[in-house]
Amino acid sequence: MTVLSDRLDTLTSWRADWTGLRVAVLGLGATGFSVADTLAELGSDVLVVAESAPDEYARLLPVIGARLDETSLDDIPSSLVDFAPEVVVASPGFPPTHPVIEWVRAQGIALWGDIELAWRVRDKVVRDDGRPAEWLLVTGTNGKTTTTRLAATMLVEGGLRAAPCGNIGVPVLDAVRDPAGFDVLVVELSSHQLWYLGLDDGVGALVPHSSVCLNLADDHLAWHGSAAAYRDAKAIVYRHTKVACVYNKADEQTMRMVEEAEVTEGARAIGFDLGVPGPSDLGIVDGILADRAFVENRRTSAAELATVEELRERGLAMPHIVANILAAAALARAVGIEPSAVRRALADFELDPHRMQLVAHADGVAWVDDSKATNPHAAIASLTAFPQAVWIVGGLFKGIDIGDLVRERGGSVTAAIAIGVDRDPVREAFARHAPHVPLYEVDDAQTEGVMARAVELAARAVGADGVVLLAPAAASFDQFASYGERGDRFQDAVRERIERGSSDDSDGSAPEAG
Missing domain, CATH: 3.40.50.720 (NAD(P)-binding Rossmann-like Domain)
Structure with missing residues (x-):
């Protein structure tokens, strides 16, 4: 040495x-x-x-x-x-x-990476017992930010000082150095951050309290070089976990990650999905979100966390959001948060902007912003919720083939509006898998004009009581600074159109498909 x-x-x-x-x-x-x-x-x-x-x-x-x-x-x-x-x-x-x-x-x-440095200096501010904050790690192809925010909200509702940080937008080092100090940090980690974290398994290696990989689908393949390398990076989230390795029972890859992980002795595997939970799982029974993992007698009892009807009233009943809620609840319960605190947290929780966000409902048309659907896996959730929408799709695909997405979900949409500098992948996917769906293209390469034109085309293609859905299934960087700017410009274009009214349409007919 x-x-x-x-x-x-x-x-x-x-x-x-x-x-x-x-x-x-x-x-x-x-x-x-x-x-x-x-x-x-x-x-x-x-x-x-x-x-x-x-x-x-x-x-x-x-x-x-x-x-x-x-x-x-x-x-x-x-x-x-x-x-x-x-x-x-x-x-x-x-x-x-x-x-x-x-x-x-x-x-x-x-x-x-910054995560390893933050872990090494995590004791700058310590808790009342003299120890640094515990870390809960969250990764997955989709749902990371929602789950991270949910878990932090549940922890705070349960009386702990907690903060969401990491890939969510607040650097972990800023949270570590916050003079107020925290009991728990909920750290969202991208596959990029996890790759760097995996380079060193020595004395400075991170030891999380609990961790979750929500799901896995091809993404960031150009960065990692292969799907296998991307998967291996995500699996690092479970390494050395002390208490709970939370995995998605509906995604076998996450279960295999847990099975193969080198965890701290005594760590438990905790599953979640939308089915009836077994012992050590969270799931749904007769419309009730139930915890059979963190109760005294797991084989004969369960704790009620919320009902699907309650979530529906809050706009949180979409299947992928319910899955995120169960994953977040598993992390919170692993720390000792009571079911009543989980329920209270859900009562006031709001989804992130640009995540299945209803922008407006006017003249019978719902305009939905899911600009955060930056890959096909995320867009599947949107199209499942709104199967007959007019779909605004396209951007920077990062080496990802959207053919499977269009084959699985594209055939049911009313029409598709292709945006992005390179629209060939969208055009080819629809020609191969859904040739009956009208496809329109926005050929304006300027950021300022893209969404105005997309909204105009969508308004002419959508029917009565229809939905226009921005779920690009692609990154935004070919035309926008971020998915946030893309969503903001979509929302601005929608509101401007509504303020003008529909009189701008020359004849009210649908545009010609390309």
Whole structure:
């Protein structure tokens, strides 16, 4: 063991000696800045290397004592080589095949993500018992943010100090350093973050209280290189789990992840689905969400968490949302939250913007924004809820084939509106699997005009008492800054049309299909 690795093994506490440690930070978004800020506060020597630097962060770096090299990363920057970092902390956008990541690994330099750093310094603020916050981990192809928010809400309703963080938008390091402190952090993890977390299984390895992989479908294949590599990254969520490995009984892959995981002795496998639960499961019995995992006598009794009718009144009864609720409840119950607190949390819970969000109901037409459906697996849930909608679909498919989605669900839609710079995948999928469905295309490549045109086409294609559904099944970055901007522009276009009324239509007839 080298002197450096000996030193890194000691860096498992905020109170360890981080002074002078040479750390290069790759990327300067919210995550990259939180890493640089943390390390500078610890006294490390910090160099940030980024292709672009937002002004707000670039101005702050010298104030906190870090340096910035804004440069191309197509090759290895000389500043990085000259700096000779002892540790590199990469933002999760950098894939394993990125030339700088390959160089770091070839040089034998320690490579971390922000999650590993956060785990190592998690004791900056401790609980009343002197211990740092417990961590609950949430991943999956879809439903991560909803489940993370749900679990945190249930914990707070149960009297704990809890915060959702991670891939949900709040860097984990910001939560760890919050002076108020928390009893539990509910950490949403992307497959990118999990890949970095999986690089080190040594003394600094993360040990979660409980964890869940909600589901698994092909996504981010270009980043990971293969479906198997994506699956392996997701499976890291269960590693070293202490109390509950929560898995989806309707998704066999998540069950296999739990079976194969190296967990802490005593950890339990807890299943959830929409069927009748067995012992150690959560599910539904006669319209009641029931917990048979965290009750005294699991074989003969169950705890009632809520009813499907109650969820329906709150707009939360869609099957995939109910599954998320059960997963979140399993995490909360694993921590000791009472069923009554779970029920109270659901009484006031609101879904995220752009997640099956009803924008408006006007002239008999419901306009639904599910811009957060950024892959085919997520879009399936939307199309299941609204099978005969006019479907707005398309964007950046990230190497994913939507043929299976169109074959399974596309044939039932009233019409399809294709958006995106490259609409060939949509056109080809409908020609092959649903040629009877009218397909219209928005050929406007400018961000400002896309949604106005899509809404115009949808309004002319939708029938009485119909639904127009934005569920792109693709990422947004070909035309928008984020799925949020895509959804916002859709909502703006819908509201503008409603304010104008329908008199703009020249003849009220449907457009010609392309």
